[in-house]
Amino acid sequence: MLTIYDLKNKVMLNQPDFFNLVEGFDSFKGVSFVGSFKIIEKELMPRFKQIDLILGMEDQKTGKNLDQLFNVSNKVKELLSVSADFLDRIENQTLQLKFTKDELFHSKYFIVENKTDFIIFNGSMNLTQKALKHNHEMLWMYHGKKNDLQDLKIYEEHQKLFKHNFEKDSVDYLDRKIINNLYGKTRKQITAIIADEVVDKIQQNIVEVNPADVVKITNDAQQKEQTYELHPETVQKVAKELFTEKGNKRRNEEKAREEIKKIVFQDFSDSSENRVIKASELYPKPIWAYQEDKIIVEDENKLLHPLKVDENLVTEDDVRTFVRIIESFRFNKVKDESHQALSAFIYLMTAPMIWKIREIYRESNFSKSADQIPLSMVLIGRGTTGKTLLVRDYFKKFTGDNSHSLQYTEINDGNASRTDKAVKFLDNYLHSARFISPMIVDELNSNFLHSKVALNAIKQWSNTIQGIHNINIFAMNHNAGSREINNLEEITKRVYYLSFEAPWLPSSQQQINYNMLINDNNDHIYRYVVSELNKRLVNLTGEEEANLIDDYLSLSKNILSNL
Template identity: 30%
Template sequence: MLDILDYTKQELISDADFWKFAGEHLEKPTEFRGVSFVSSIKFIEEQLLPRYDKVTLILGLSDNGKESIGKRMRQLNDRTEFVNYGYEHPDSEFTKRILDGSLRLLFTKQELIHTKMYLMTSDDRYLSFAGSMNLTEAAIHHNLEQLDSDYGKQTDSLYQCHVQMFNDNLRHATTYLDAKKMAGFIKAKNKEQLQINVYTDTVNMVKNKDTGDQDAVIIPAEEVKEYKDQYSSDEELKKLSAQEKLSVAQTVKLFGNAGYKKRNLENIGKELYSLTQVVKHVSRNDDNSGKITREEDLYPKPVLFYNNGQLFEAPRVGDNVKSELITSNLTGDRLREQLQLFSDIAHEYDNYKEVGEGWQACDFMCFLFEAPLLWKIRNMYELSPSSKSREDVPLGVALIGQGRTGKSTLGKRLAAKLTGSGNFLDGGVFDAKNYALGKSNINMTITTVLSDYMYSAGPVNPMMIDDISPDLTTRPYFDRFIKEITNNRSLTQPLPSFIFTMNRREGDSKSQFSLKPEIMRRLWYLSFESTFAGDEDEREAKLNDLLERANDQLYRYCQVELAKFFNDVSPEIEQKIEKDYLYPIKYVLKQAMDQFGMFELVKDYFDDNYDYSLFVGRNDWTMLINQAEVGADLTFIQQDGQLKAQINKQLFNKVSDSTARNNGSMMMERYFQYLPRKYRISYQYTSTGFIVDVANFDRWLNSDTLQQKYNSSEVARDAQKVNTDAKMTELLTRLTEAQEKQAHRHGIFSWLKKK
């Protein structure tokens, strides 16, 4: 029920009709200026726009008090509702009026605007209302509301008071949506970009103090700090709704610990948008799904996903799945025990191998622990002023070895326990799906499923597939997939990763894996080629002990600490991350180990990241050079004062099996790709072979293999003979000259004697 007190006539109209009263007391109105706590698109479009040529509406929107910051953040971002409507309904009256400037929306700049007043005008008259009523259908027709009303000529002194009251509200308001903002927003290529643009504009509007900017929203630092501190504990956070948690997460993302707006926010719009995304997966509609009825069955369980600025865990992939925030209370002796487990796993692969592989094991665990946040580093690299780009952060890791070298034990069994995963997969799992989908091979099925997972919205934990054929990496469709997923500039949201173990066998054409630099840049190869050594019973007992002790406590601890680490990254830290994308997890682990004086246990492993290109092919090249015949297979030459070796194509026929995949040309290309670029061994090859720098080649092999080949060759002996002959000639020449000088001197002395 609406009561209107007609101030002009000094009478009360009970159960009044607002629009009827307005029509009776102001004919042919042209402009509406109002201040309302709330309103809606529907009300504005149906009730205001048909009646008035120009509408200026200030929306108070937010309530002060302990929830003020969260509500203001939420309501700022709620502009997406208004903008989406304009984007989807470009011909609507609402959109047209916003764009032509005859509809302008404003809202609270700093102090809460709690006013409800409305001023309508015609050419020379006015009608005003002030009271409790908001501009909503419920307020006009259903609520108990009361308004004071005054009307008259615009020359009346009271009219100027009404104008002044509205202008006082206007000075405390900022632009919510106008022609300029709407025109910019609706240029977005899709709704996702539209929302990102709104978030970006929101960030640009937010200020900690008033600098006179008309479009600023002032949120004082002390209020932000109080708000963040209030919800810093898990107990307080649990009390909030999903929308309230989102506001907290966005506030944490936007403001530092002291409450001040962060710097370096170039990509903040996308980051704020990503916080609104929940886990979603749309299964492929396929009538012939074989033994695998749901693609979700192929995905890691439980699934980790990044949402509301934090890492959550759910029992499976899907919508409306109950999730829990990942937390950790690991401290003291319990933390020390888990750090010791981490160290023991690395040393197991160092001490019980013919050739130590603790470095690779340690690097793998670092990748595993940092995987849920690799997307952040990719975004950081993309914005870096250096030469780094997102492709320099691999999204996958492959453990490669021959036979029983412990790669599956580490990459599947231990990794599953260390991350709490219940279903790390075997390559054979895809066999049924492969036939059901009519694919020509399992490699294509694996690539398809992996692509689906990487593009799912939300999950960040790695998918692990054990015992994959190495030739997967040589397939054109896998090449396209991994380049697309790593190069895609639109993939700035939380992103998962993947783990492979590959068993290669010498002489098997399917055991050839890609050595292209562009693949190795995106898929990190770790070599586990060395066999186990030492007492077998002792080794097995040690391994069983590790498997029994393995759990996900340290993993959870690291996720919590990494979240703190990324909360406020300084320019100096950014530079360290640019040098080593694993720096964040190494920093977290070092900080923890330093508490117990344990860092020396893994210090050597942390110095640098394992580079497969520096080790792969060493043995193959050594054996190949030992088979080579100087003169036929390779030729030594002097070039620019350096000893070079010309490697001829026919040498590679010796390691060819005459198949199309392993013919001489293919093997020559493969051996050329073995040569690491950083050693500057060779720069290009032709159809007949390539030239290598002997000194740099041997430096890579860590031996004098090629130099010895040269030293034992006829070329070297001929060169040595020529060199010896030249030196002998030079010596004889000097001796002759010396004798002549001696004889000359002797002749002079003889002549003097005679005198």
């Protein structure tokens, strides 16, 4: 939800349309993290005669983000996706794109203007569809006249700032001199051109790279420290071809050029099942990742480090609150459904390690197929039976996830029977190859589990995905008269169904105040159980392995019962 405070009129604009506010202006300048060029082509190019953008960096990793420089694969993919008009405008400089030369750009500000007026925006919003339509974003805006002396002073100061950022602090995203060489070229030909450009920028010091930052992704020993940089694998490989483990430039330029091209070619040839999805393409932002037998979490300072759990983390009050949450599904309902609630929580606590358990199944001598571990849990049943209460109010806070409750209509652009977009959204998360945060979606369309697209995807995920991945948790209404649940064996072994049918008792008859439970709920138990589960999965005893093959939730149950 975008909120803008109008400084001139001293009024808060709730959920304004950003592009309606900039109608009538012909120049756009700004600093923003941009996930793709689509928004530039779709929203900016038709509106503005002149566009000058600094592509800032997504502040989700420690230190300075080197992806924009070293991610040759991504740059090639972006250039292959744009129109000839896009390249034409870069060449004639009516579209100027730059990125950070040295220090991290954390600013997000925009200046739109015409001959007489200007608007300055400043705040948290990046120039992405998620920021414009979904995220909680805050901006202030100042709409001024160029012939007003007071307004002119504000305008000139911001123009001066942007001029310095654009000319001194940034470097061209793409040298316009090579544009003519890109028209009609194949992916491999464009890769060769971009690889050469990256090497030139490094060797000629066009882009200043801090050796300490390079060491973090080129030196394997450094990567084992407590602060992590979760760069895509291809970025790490490219960096290692350009720099030594000590952060010094390699002398053999020609060898570096050829090796970078090979790395990118290999990245393109990887099958979709082996692809790696960037964090910037995922929404909501993942909370936890996995690397080198460690769970990687983000702290309040946006730094990533291994999860550490103090033995005193879980208090008696935490346990009491958890037990009362489960009991509320017994004492506050017409029929006892506490067993379903407890089962849902146990699956939730196992979720970050489902991928690891599936690996153990594949390697075990006890011969049980990994596809018998469901990658999705569906809380299904009548409306107002507690499914949304679980996924929205309990699960989110229990896992430490402060993002808004994600609705199916958001990931499918509506509640239509077609499920293509929702499947693609979920598929991206499952193929991140490093993120283990469960994807929780409310109000799943009842047609989803009958759709051929979704069914094929569920089977493919279960049969083919290996390595690190997350899982899906859905809440879905299934009222009287609804289409029958898909209970074919090929689905039921891959989807963990939990049914909630009993209505709540009248408020006056409910023994437990659920509002107090929501307030007291926290992520202590979740962190503890997942941390312990990871430790034990890394060093399983023979008995634990046998029990795990018999029941993939057995370790989680054991850890929880010992609290």
